[in-house]
Amino acid sequence: MDSIVVKGGTALQGKIKIAGAKNAALTLMPATLLSEEPLTLTNAPRLSDIQTMTALLQSLGVEVTSMQDGKVQVLSSHAMTSTTADYEIVRKMRASNLVLGPLLARHHQAVVSLPGGCAIGARPMDIHVTALEAMGAEIELKDGYLHATAKGGLKGARVPLRFASVGATENVLMAATLAKDTTIIENAAREPEIVDLAHCLRRMGAQIEGEGTPTITIEGVDRLGAATHPVVTDRIELGTYMLAPVFAGGEVECIGGRLDLVQSFAEKLDAAGVAVTETADGLKVARKNGRPTAVDVTTEVFPGFPTDLQAQMMAMLCTAKGTSVLEEKIFENRFMHAPELIRMGADIEVQGGTATVHGVERLKGAPVMATDLRASVSLILAGLAAEGETVVSRVYHLDRGYEHVEEKLSAVGAKIERVARS
Ligand code: EPZ
Secondary structure, three states, rough: EEEEEOOOOOEEEEEEOOEEOHHHHHHHHHHHHOOOOOOEEOOEEEEHHHHHHHHHHHOOEEEEEEEHOOOEEEEEEEOOOOOOOOOHOOOOOOOHHHHHHHHHHHOEEEEEEEOOOOOOOOOHHHHHHHHHOOOOOEEEOOOOOOEEOOOOOOOOOEEEEOOHHHHHHHHHHHHHHOOEEOOOOOOOOOOOOHHHHHHHHOOOOOOOOOOOOOOEEEEOOOOOEEEEEEEEEEEEHHHHHHHHHHHHHHEEEEOOOOHHHHHHHHHHHHHHOOEEEEEEOOEEEEEEEOEEEEEOOEEEOOOOEEEEHHHHHHHHOOEEEOOOEEOOOOOOOOHHHHHHHHHOOOOOEEEEEEEEEOOOOOOEOOEEEEHHHHHHHHHHHHHHHHEEEEEEOHHHHHHOOOOOOOHHHHHHOOEEEEEEOO
């Protein structure tokens, strides 16, 4: 397993190109299941999660052609061979559950393995199931698989979500495009990845209104057609690299960054003493004057502070002036980066879903272990600010969601390299 070695203390200077959003691509790719016409995605990120989704779709008979070094994906499901998403693939990536809605909508059946829990929480699928049952699906759990059928196809319905689940909103939004009559999703998630999915579905011929608001209305159509769609910028990669100069000093311009994608995050940075400036090509970030100051953070559904940036923010607050309180409201176990940061000299107390961070002058490099995707990148960021060398192991977590992180950071002056370990 590879490790990444970071030597701290070098100020950063330069530009980082932000890639297409992992969490948009992972819902746009299964949308191909809704039509026998080809779906072309441009600005696709090159990540192992995309490879996993590709493998899953290919196991269903979808043709996936990668071009331009993976930046363009052409998908076609005109020759399906299966409607079963196998445990071996689903257990690796929860987003595999996003084939459920499209398979039900067009093929009226699906067998999808339950994803199982993961490092950050139990992550059940009750909201997905309840919503699709409201649209006429019959779904039974058997041997760890959801067996779903929709005799005569799905029917439009009013679908109130008990929680604004991103994945459940995406599954229902895709399913509703081919359901009979009208579907109204209430308490829908409002994340930019959902807005991007709606834009893509509309290009395919879907009739959708209200994406980005809590109520999305979809008029079912008989069939969807071909489309070409650019994957939206990755707001989590953007937020991650916006933090890099806050740790190490200097100034970084995130090319392709859009303030509307990270509004609540940027407001917290401003309160912490970090300057975020819109430029013609993206967002420029630098500390206003020296060490940032402590701020309190509570993760919420969009447009609140994103849970996927909580670990990175905690790492930054470890060397802020003062004490910060972070509340993780979306997942039940998303502080596993805390013990690793403490190994680097951070002063953090975790009580259930609340972490209190007392800022220290400086962190010290240490060998640390990545536990999940976002925790792993927070350790790399901490290494940028730490005295000495930090070795982050198990970086396969990182490769799931960040394109060539060592290349992007070394291009702006970071002392970082990947070390292949047997
Ligand atoms: C998406 O996961 C993202 N993944 C996650 O990003 C992100 O953290 C999450 O949304 C929240 O923003 C993708 O888009 C591929 P949820 P998802 O359904 O859809 C509970 C990353 O690092 N819940 O909004 O699975 C669930 O357990 C990943 O890129 C139920 O209880 O998130 C969790 O506590 C990590 N029942 C909360 O809701 C359900 O049926 C949020 O889940 C569904 C969810």
